[in-house]
Amino acid sequence: MRTETYEPHLMTVAQVRDETADVRTLRLTFTDPALADSFAYRAGQFAFYSAFGEGESVFCIASSPTETGYVECSFKLTGKVTSALRRLSEGDVMGFRGPYGNSFPIDEMVGHNLVFIGGGIGMAPVRSILVNCLDRRSEFGDITILNGARSAADLVYRDQTDAWTARSDVRCVKTVDPGGDSEGWDGEVGLIPHVLERLAPTPHNTKVVLCGPPIMIKFSLISLEKMGFSGEQVITTLENRMKCGVGKCGRCNIGGAYVCCDGPVFTAAQIAALPQEF
Amino acid sequence: MSTETLLTPSAPDTATWKPRLVAFVCNWCTYTGADLAGTSRTEYPANVRIVRLPCSGRIDPHFIIRAFEQGADGVLVSGCHPGDCHYTAGNYHARRKFMVLHALAEFLGIEPERLQFSWVSAAEGRKWADVVSDVVAGLLRVGPVQPTWGGAGELPVRSLSEPPRPVPEPLDVVGELRATAQRWLSDCRVDVFVGYGQGSLPGRLRPAFITSPDEVDQLVWNEHAVNNLATYLTRGLVKRHGRVGLLVKSCDARAVVGLLQERQIEREQVTLLGVPCIGVEVDGALAPKCHTCDSAWPALVDEVLSAEVPLTPVDGEGLAAEIAWVEKMSPAQRRAWWQAQFDRCLRCYACRAVCPLCYCSQCIADQSRPQWVSKSSDGRGNLAWNLVRAFHLAGRCVGCGECTRVCPSNIRLDLLNAKLAQVVRDEFGYVAGGDPDLPPPLTTYLLEDHEEFIR
Amino acid sequence: MSPTTYLADSAQAVLTAILAAGQRVVAPVEQAGLLAFAHVEQAEQAQLIGQTRASAKELAFPRTQRLFGYRFGNPGVELLPGEEPPAPTVLFGVRPCDAAGLAILDGVFGAEPADAPYLARRARITVVGLSCDQPQAHCACTAVGLSPTATDGSDLLLTPLAEGVLVEVLTARGAALVDLLGEALRPGAADKAEVTARAEAAMAPRALPAGLADGLAAAFGEAAWADAAARCLGCGTCAFVCPTCHCFDVVDESNLRGGQRLRVWDACQFGLFTLHASGHNPRADQAARYRQRALHKFSYYPRAHGRPMCVGCGRCVNACPAGMDIFEVAATAAAGQG
Structure with missing residues (x-):
């Protein structure tokens, strides 16, 4: 068992999947079988992923706690560490430490209608809680899924989105920004807030999970408010640069709240009460 | 297990130690010369690792600093003879850069054996073999590079070559x-x-x-x-x-x-x-x-502003006297003297922040792809940072002394800057901050620039 | 129960006894025209007057610390241990402000989930504080609720009095050290109130306005921050000389054979500190960065912990290349609000 705060677990890359040209999903299994059994996390939590020799990056865990035996992360190619993580192939060893942070309040979501909205790579944390809820489908009311991207080529979890669409017990819509559709696109065309307004989910007894780039969050919140959703009904995640995950390194705070410990999951009402510095 | 054994290919155990020489060579002359040495079956020590670049003008001093940081015992830089450059003048530019780097390394007490320069043409396979043999012999003489840039001896850190002077009454303006x-x-x-x-x-x-x-x-x-x-x-x-x-x-x-x-x-x-x-x-x-x-x-x-300025004769040598004092030390002493100072570097970058000529929107020390300068505030990283800072100001520093004033660790950055200003003045006849229409000295060259330090 | 107290001849005599007891000691020494904490073997090496340029935090929170190492195998990766913490050490002659700084760091790094590398070092440090009798122009401990003879963070506190030195035993670790010192200490008590009063009277009057934490939070959106930060050049001096600043970066240094993951000091005034990989920066300008520093110390932290994250040592004010004064800026920003 790991005793040091910053020492990662060694993981084996069990599967590499390309979601888009620059988004990749890695499935990781513990090299230590005892850890594989004892490891537990909640949807919405994040972790640090090490490419030894280059450093660590932080992503949410994209798999669901109900998917046991492995963890998955989806990440976009942006810098030094993500480049190194992309160089890994199946069977390679990398580091993982976590889980950190709070999680989506799944117990409070029980009995509610749910709306899941993910924009771009923001679909990764949404996927974790979404799959978790789908695996406990009977505990929830209506489920609506909106997976959006800039263009058809940038849409993540495409096969899974199609599988959700095929289900009769959920309403699943995929959308791309105007101009982002390509030949054969069978989803919606329109910005997420606009498509959301067309879908018009009822605010009554509903919880919304909303993750994506800041600009999408901003306008989606405006639309949700217009539709009658309160800040407490909308649950989202924040991300900030972080190095420790345990409230020490001092860089992820927004006002007095540390994204690593008090987040990454916040309600829209909580975010509105924070200094606007993110 | 220490940092060094993790990060250097082998621990500097003197019994089994073999010098590691990194050679940065130009593609057109020296590399071809080295190739000729090989095809001619000329024997020379196998300690050298060759890194081929298009031109000696492309051999950035950062490569050299990084090689030392990564555990090289010595670095050899080699390109085309003057007049032979494939790109006409790359080696003339290189000559100026390396003149300054050579002087900086010497001033820091890095043994001259560790940093060598040569011109080797495509036809000089024999010369290449001789140069490498000679450089490796020099490295064997000076031994393994100090594993850490740390543990200075008891040496005075401020020289007393000039006594402190009183400050004149300020002018009333x-x-x-x-x-x-x-x-x-x-x-x-x-x-x-x-x-x-x-x-x-x-x-x-x-x-x-x-x-x-x-x-x-x-x-x-x-x-x-x-x-x-x-x-x-x-x-x-x-x-x-x-x-x-x-x-x-x-x-x-x-x-x-x-x-x-x-x-x-x-x-x-x-x-x-x-x-x-x-x-x-x-x-x-x-x-x-x-x-x-x-x-x-x-x-x-x-x-x-108008004021009656009293005539105060400029006497004494100021920093020149202190530079001379540093240069009187043996290389080992000099290295220990600088070592003691660089060890204290916190990497707060106050020197960079106050420097009017440090205006880059992203400093090389902040780059991560590639990471040129180790971020750790230890011997390795601090030496690299201070070398890079000094080199980047060569021929540009106007001597305002702000870096030294603000250094929370009292590192004598002014002496490094002043030493390189001396080199630039003596070798290239240039003084920074004088004429805004002159080209900066390291962006130009003269055919007759000195090259006594090149083999 | 009040702490046990002893009397000794002088602080120097206590140090002599500690060294005689075979303890490893780090104390202020003069190096290159500045005072720095360094290893001492003789009591005379210690320089017990004045403020060290850097704070005492480095022994517990070093500038560079190996978290762990690794070696590339074929296949796989082998993890190697982190740094071996230094031998048990008596940190001697720590001013009350610096000792209080360690107490704040203990809170930050000790909070669950605790920071193992810090605690491993900290557990081996015994802090012998030394009351301050010569405050400097930049000192401000009284403004943050401390005093020149405050006991926070010290295991033992020495207070020089006319008749010798008062030794207050404040913790079990302090008591364990006293047990080693034999006759250098004799049981006895004395009143340090007069020393405290004299030192406080010698300090420049500096005070923080009442309600600062809330005032600063309310001033978050003020344009005043941009004016205040105009001088700030964005270096890390203030953070690196600060006894309570604890921000760090985690970096890998490696070659083809292996490497190590290091923790290195970082500072909120650096532009890269909060820069996202996407290029977005939540604190995009120096005004936002300076505001973060002021608010962390005087608003966010106090709201959570009931005291400023500042011990009033004034080093940041003294060392700032551009003459920034965080007390002044904080007070002005809070006052300008509304």
């Missing part, structure tokens, strides 16, 4: 200073006037940014006016305010020259008010730079 700033602001000649205001601690002044003619009474002037305000010219001042009025001492004006020369500011953006200066105070005594300052009057200014 405050009234005229305020009146001028007021006039400039009232006439909308400038949008902000940057001078000195009272600091929050007794006897301290600090930069003051005056945007209204009503505020000029905040401006003061005395011997504590140490900051080089030219630094703010490249720190968003122009963007935030527009036209800048700047109070400059003669040393500060030299920095403005540097910024003009390197096209970082436009002359019209800044209106310079010169203040005659007969010395400022640092650590309770006359600042070292003032010992040898021969001009109370700043150049290039648009207006200058």
Whole structure:
């Protein structure tokens, strides 16, 4: 068992999947079988992923706690560490430490209608809680899924989105920004807030999970408010640069709240009460 | 397990140690020469690892610093003979750079055996083999590189070659200073006037940014006016305010020259008010730079405050005396002397922050792809950082001494800068901060530049 | 129960006894014209007057610390241990402000989930504080609720009095050290109130306004921050000389054979500190960065912990290349609000 705060677990890359040209999903299994059994996390939590020799990056865990035996992360190619993580192939060893942070309040979501909205790579944390809820489908009311991207080529979890669409017990819509559709696109065309307004989910007894780039969050919140959703009904995640995950390194705070410990999951009402510095 | 054994290919155990020599060579001459040595079956030591680059002009000193940082015992740089460059003049530019780097390495006490230069042509397979044999023999003489740049001996860290001098009474220019700033602001000649205001601690002044003619009474002037305000010219001042009025001492004006020369500011953006200066105070005594300052009057200014400037003869050698004092030490002592100072470097980058000529929007020390300079504040990283900083200022540093004033660890950065300024003056006949129309010395070359240090 | 107290001849005599007891000691020494904490073997090496340029935090929170190492195998990666913490050490002659700084760091790094590398070092440090009798122009401990003879963070506190030195035993670790010192200490008590009063009277009057934490939070959106930060050049001096600043970066240094993951000091005034990989920066300008520093110390932290994250040592004010004064800026920003 790991005793040091910053020492990662060694993981084996069990599967590499390309979601888009620059988004990749890695499935990781513990090299230590005892850890594989004892490891537990909640949807919405994040972790640090090490490419030894280059450093660590932080992503949410994209798999669901109900998917046991492995963890998955989806990440976009942006810098030094993500480049190194992309160089890994199946069977390679990398580091993982976590889980950190709070999680989506799944117990409070029980009995509610749910709306899941993910924009771009923001679909990764949404996927974790979404799959978790789908695996406990009977505990929830209506489920609506909106997976959006800039263009058809940038849409993540495409096969899974199609599988959700095929289900009769959920309403699943995929959308791309105007101009982002390509030949054969069978989803919606329109910005997420606009498509959301067309879908018009009822605010009554509903919880919304909303993750994506800041600009999408901003306008989606405006639309949700217009539709009658309160800040407490909308649950989202924040991300900030972080190095420790345990409230020490001092860089992820927004006002007095540390994204690593008090987040990454916040309600829209909580975010509105924070200094606007993110 | 220590850092060193993890990061160096083998621990420097003298019994089994074999020197590791990294050779940076140009593609057209030396690499072909080395190839010829190979195809001619000429034998030479296998200690050398060759890194091929298009031209010796492409061999950035950072490669060399990085090689040492990563555990090389020695570095050899080799390119085409003068006149033979495939790209006409790459090796002439390289010659100037390496002249400076060579002097810097020597001044830091890095044994000359560890950093060698040669010209080897495509036909000189034999010479390549001889050079490598000779360099490896030199490395065997000096032994493994010190595993850590740490553990200095008991050496004095400040030389006493020149006794501290008293600071002269400041000239009384405050009234005229305020009146001028007021006039400039009232006439909308400038949008902000940057001078000195009272600091929050007794006897301290600090930069003051005056945007209204009503505020000029905040401006003061005395011997504590140490900051080089030219630094703010490249720190968003122009963007935030527009036209800048700047109070400059003669040393500060030299920095403005540097910024003009390197096209970082436009002359019209800044209106310079010169203040005659007969010395400022640092650590309770006359600042070292003032010992040898021969001009109370700043150049290039648009207006200058009038004052009776007493004739104070420039005597003593200032930093030159301290440089000579450092150079009198043996290389090992010198290295220990610098080592003790670099060990204290916190990597706060105050030296970079205050330097008027350090204006890069992203410093090489902050780059991660590739990471040129180790971020850790230990021997390895601190040596690399201080080398890179000094080298980047070679031929550019105007000697304002701000880096040394602000260093929280009292590292004598001024001596490094002054030493390289000496080299640039003696070798290239160039003094930074003089003529804004001259090309910076490391962007040009002369056919007759010295090359005694090259094999 | 009040702490046990002893009397000794002088602080120097206590140090002599500690060294005689075979303890490893780090104390202020003069190096290159500045005072720095360094290893001492003789009591005379210690320089017990004045403020060290850097704070005492480095022994517990070093500038560079190996978290762990690794070696590339074929296949796989082998993890190697982190740094071995230094031998148990008596940190001697720590001013009350610096000792209080360690107490704040203990809170930050000790909070669950605790920071193992810090705690491993900290557990081996015994802090012998030394009351301050010569405050400097930049000192401000009384403004943050401390005093020149405050006991926070010290295991033992020495207070020089006319008749010798008062030794207050404040913790079990302090008591364990006293047990080693034999006759250098004699049981006894004395009143340090007069020393405290004299030192406080010698300090420049500095105070923080009442309600600062809330005032600063309310001033978050003020334009005043941009004016205040105009001078700031964005270096890390203030953070690196600060006894309570604890921000760090985590970096890998490696070659083809292996490497190590290091923790290195970092500072909120650096532009890269909060820069996202996407290029977005939540604190995009120096005004936002300076505000973060002021608010962390005087608003966010106090709201959570009931005291400023500042011990009033004034080093940041003294060392700032551009003459920034965080007390002044904080007070002005809070006052300008509304």
